[in-house]
Amino acid sequence: MAKRRTITIKEVARVAGVSVTTVSNYLNGQMARMSPETRDKVGKVIEDLHYQPSSAAQSMRSNSTKIIGVIVGDISNVFSPLLFGGLQKVLKPRNYSLMLLSADNDPDDESRCIGKLLRQHVDGLIIQPTQDEPEAFYPITVSGTPLVIVDGIVRALPRNAAHVTSDNTTSTAAMCRELHERGYGRILTVSESTAPTSSQMPRLRTVAGCAADLHMEHVALDMRGHDDAWLAESIRGGLTPGLRTAVFPLMGPMLFHTLDALMLAGLSFPDDLGLVSFDDWNWGRFIGHGVDLLQRDIDEIGRLAGESLLRIIETGSPERSEISVPTKRIAGHSL
Known part of the structure; x- marks a missing residue:
């Protein structure tokens, strides 16, 4: 079997019609002073020749591992x-x-x-x-x-x-005000306390504060250590005739659990209760003619x-x- 020929940085520079320094700058991400045409040309030659720089040599020259x-x-x-x-x-x-x-x-x-x-x-x-x-x-x-x-x-x-x-506090507060304006008097948040750093935490605190300011009831349902059957019973127990209730999962995975729990409880939205959630990754529109969402980018x-x-x-x-x-x-x- 013929030995595969090693492509050198000098050959890349020759084919691209640039200096070795220019190719080196490209490989090290130092392209601020490089024209778009030169950058594209060098990149294409590297791709066409299947050039693979030595990562060890690159690191030694640039003090960077990339x-x-x-x-x-x-x-x-x-x-x-x-x-x-x-x-x-x-x-x-x-x-x-x-x-x-x-x-x-x-x-x-x-x-x-x-x-x-x-x-x-x-x-x-x-x-x-x-x-x-x-x-x-x-x-x-x-x-x-x-x-x-x-x-x-x-x-x-x-x-x-x-x-x-993401703008956790601002978007959560706006959602609470919207629920109040729509006539909801109780919010059931669904979360899972996995870590003190979780973005669920500021959302949960915001719901609690806004609900108090708006004279709404707030019940926090933490799924840590519980299953969907527990959540179904908790949601059912959180409903009161004459008091409109909205369930608010505080992150996408909790929306999955909430939908399963609602099915287990025999509850539908928006007839029996309201539903709004953070995140669904573009599939929520297929559920019940669309779930109301706060979508993070x-x-x-x-x-x-x-x-x-x-x-x-x-x-x-x-x-x-x-x-x-x-x-x-x-x-x-x-x-």
Whole structure:
């Protein structure tokens, strides 16, 4: 069998009609002063010649591994691949590879994931946290590794890090006011207390506060340790004749459980109660002529997180430390 010929950076430069330095800058993501035409030409030649640079040599020359570590709380949650897709749109064109790990909503696992990625000398970290203590990010701060936190709520943001999340409080408060205006007097929230950093927590606090201000009743149903049959009985027990009740799952997976529970309880919306939820990932419109939703733009969260991380890598600090992504109100027929 003939030995496969190794393509060199010099050959890429010759075919593209540019200097070796230009090709090197392209490979290291240093394209700020490169024209779009040159960037596209170099990229096409690299693809056509199937050029594979030595990752070890690249790292030694640029002090960069071109790897970004991503830690999510739960890989089975649809949030994770949607976030990953948004990150890819920004980081892949800059020749970064993503290394994805799941912490399974376990603080100890998250710490182990952080240590593993730091030992890989990743250029940056994007974390959906399960821990809200500043000490959890101490190894990242000491190593000087750029960091962006997504979705989760933390007590204190590490210096020169960025935090990208959805507008949890604003959108939840607006939903509570809408329910009040529609004549609902009781809200049953459905959540699962997996971690203190969960975006469900500010939503839950907002519902409680708004319900009190609007003189509405609020019952918090926490599914931690319970099944859908328990939820069905809890929802049924939360209904009172003459008092309009709305069920409000605080994240997409809880909507799945709520729909199953309503079926088990023999309840329908909007006849027996109202239903509104965070997230459904575009399938809720097929249920009962459409579920009323607060839809997060997770792809945009990923895109902005990627852009923020690149900014920290290149300049040492983010343009904005706190970024809130608007939530879209999707009208359905469940209220």
